[in-house]
Amino acid sequence: MANETEALLLDARGLHKRFNALVVLSGVDFSVHANETVGVVGPNGAGKTTLLSVLVGAHAPTAGEVRFRGADVTALPTAERCRQGLARTHQIPRPFSGMTVFENVLTAAFHGGGQGGDAAYAQAAQALATTGMTSLANRRAETLGLIDRKRLELARALATGPSLLLLDEIGGGLTDAEASELVDVILDLKRGGLAIVWIEHIVHVLLRVAERLVCMDAGRIIADGAPASVMSDPAVIEAYLGGGPG
Amino acid sequence: MILLNQIIQGVLLGGYYALIACGLSFMFGVMRIINLAHGSLAVLSAYALYVLADSYGVSPFLGLVVVVPAMALIGAGLQRTVLERSARGGLLVPVLSTFGLSIVIDNLLFEKFGADTRSLAPYIGDLSYDSWAITDDIAIGKLAALTMATAIVLLGGIQLFLNRTPLGRMIRATAEDPDTVGLVGVSAERVNAIAAGLAIATVAISGAFLAMRATFNPYAGALQLIFAFEATVIGGAGSLWGTLFGGIVLGVAQSLGASVSPQGFFIAGHLAFLAALFFRLFFGDLGLNLRRVLVRRPQ
Structure with a gap:
């Protein structure tokens, strides 16, 4: 029990x-x-x-x-x-536009993941690597196509740990x-x-x-x-x- | 030489406009709230500094140590009580509620202080009129130079803060999508309260310079709001460096206009604003952004 x-x-x-x-x-x-x-x-x-x-x-x-x-x-x-x-992704991806892919994920790692400084960067980088987004890290989020928006949605959720x-x-x-x-x-x-x-x-x-x-x-x-x-x-x-x- | 002097004085005046536009630009560009009480809040902090100086002998610069945090608290409180609720009703409701707020502030100040014009100039010694003579024709006022330096530090500092710090990114993310930030562990209410506090803290600083460089009365806020708004729009909403540029364009236009005729001061400034507005609407991204903001919350 x-x-x-x-x-x-x-x-x-x-x-x-x-x-x-x-x-x-x-x-x-x-x-x-x-x-x-x-x-x-x-x-x-x-x-x-x-x-x-x-x-x-x-x-x-x-x-x-x-x-x-x-x-x-x-x-x-x-x-x-x-x-x-507890993390969730949206059906229609809602990235923070005006920010880069990395900034999107980093924000999640800092606040959702409760990480500070280097640990947050590492966690964000890890989430990008897991979802295969590393090469797109510096793209502005609003320029991504659907599949990459979905990946970003997933990476952002993962970065919150x-x-x-x-x-x-x-x-x-x-x-x-x-x-x-x-x-x-x-x-x-x-x-x-x-x-x-x-x-x-x-x-x-x-x-x-x-x-x-x-x-x-x-x-x-x-x-x-x-x-x-x-x-x-x-x-x-x-x-x-x-x-x-x- | 006279023309050069007009341009230099215009640039320095532009520094002042950029400074008063800082809080408005931040709220408009980042938080997407049009705060029509902006000028009135600047005048409110001017009165606060005046009372500290007149009744307690506190120098305006020292007074800022008290007034800036107080105004930041007022800003955070306003966000919680007025701005957040009205922003939920769409883009236009905050315009109405802050307009109402400005009437309340103006008239409370009138009730308390009457119609007399005041200035902080007597409390800052020779800084109010002292200048460096560059040539026979050109002199740069020390207060104007300090204003310009403050504008650059403040606008640049906030721009860097937004771009480079976790809190700044959090503010941008919250402005972009207040519903989704919860999913990355950010409390939208708290972030917006901090952002509004920051914006109104800069308004307190601009109020100090307003009061040191000129006179003010309870109804002086409206004109400051117009200049701040013009500088913001000329520079492009959302870019704080752009606001510095916008302020300088406005200042130079006014300064050159004034050299043509006394009325030219206002006319040239407004013309520069209108030209920039039309240009941005038809060729720039303003029209696009405006449409995006207006249809942002369909429910």
Whole structure:
């Protein structure tokens, strides 16, 4: 029992999120263990991105609580959760334009990673190397193409020194070859012991990495378990393909 | 020789304009807030220095040791209470709220100090009129030279601070995307409060020079705001070195205009501003940036 609690990195219970009349999350229980790689799938509007937003604190849940490393973080602002090791990338990359790639990542290492001076530079350089961005370090962030923006988004999250990384459709809009390159990077991170939650529509890409799959539909988790069993779950098939005729 | 003197005096005047534009340029270019209370805040700090000098015999330079941190606190407080809330409503709401703020400040000062004009010149000894004679026709005022030096140090210092320090990068990142900085461990509220405090601290310094070089009254802020705004726009929003250049262009234009006719002082300055504005709108990046800022927050 004690062991299980220790390994539990993130634990969200009874998350509800309403935007006025629109119910986006209705009772989501979601947990991630250390070293675990969880894929999240589900049709558009299922509430996947909102779930990540609530987990990092960009949105406050209407009800429910989020615990990270055993402590209740529901009321903590995003910046504080980040400093505790919770990182997230955006579906549409949002680099700090007007700054170079290196400055983007360095800012993350300084403040999110809590590093000072040389350690921050080293951590930023490491994050760039991991994501294959080193040669672009001095480019202005707004001049990057989509794949490099996605890489920068990932590098910036890594530079904060996370213990749990939340990826929001980082493969979306990429060609198969580009997505495959990103998967290699993410597999490296996974082997390094980083816990990862990855929302993705391209299921075959996700299946290369995820050892557990969660399927959401209409603000609820409808299946959670081994990828193969989740993908063959009748409820999942119905959510994706709609009910049969009649 | 007379023309050369006009240009030199114009450049020195430009140093003053660059100095008063520093805080405005920083807020406008980096934080993307148009602060119409800028001039009034400068006059407020001028009065604070005046009270310290007149009632307590504190020299204006020593008074800055108290007034600059006090104004920085006021700036941080304003950010928390007024600017941040209004900035959430879009680009135009801060314009209205700071305009209202300037009316409040002006009239509170009028209530307290009346319509008399004051100056800090009597409290700085011969610095207010002393000069170095370069030739028979050209003399450089010591106060004007000090103003120019202060402008260069302040604008250059802030530019380096923004480019080279972690806090400066944090301020730029927060201005760019206040929602995303949380994801790199930065608290946008705190950073903006620091940035506003810094901006208003520079306003305190410019208020001191305003009061030492000329006279002021409770309603003197509006004209300072206009000059600061013109220098900022001529130099290009976002670049503090550009603001120094903008101030000098404005100062030289005014100085040359004044040599043509007494009204030429204002007319030439405004013409230089308009020419720069149109040039930047049609050929430069101002039009582009303006559109970008206006559509920045679609929700």
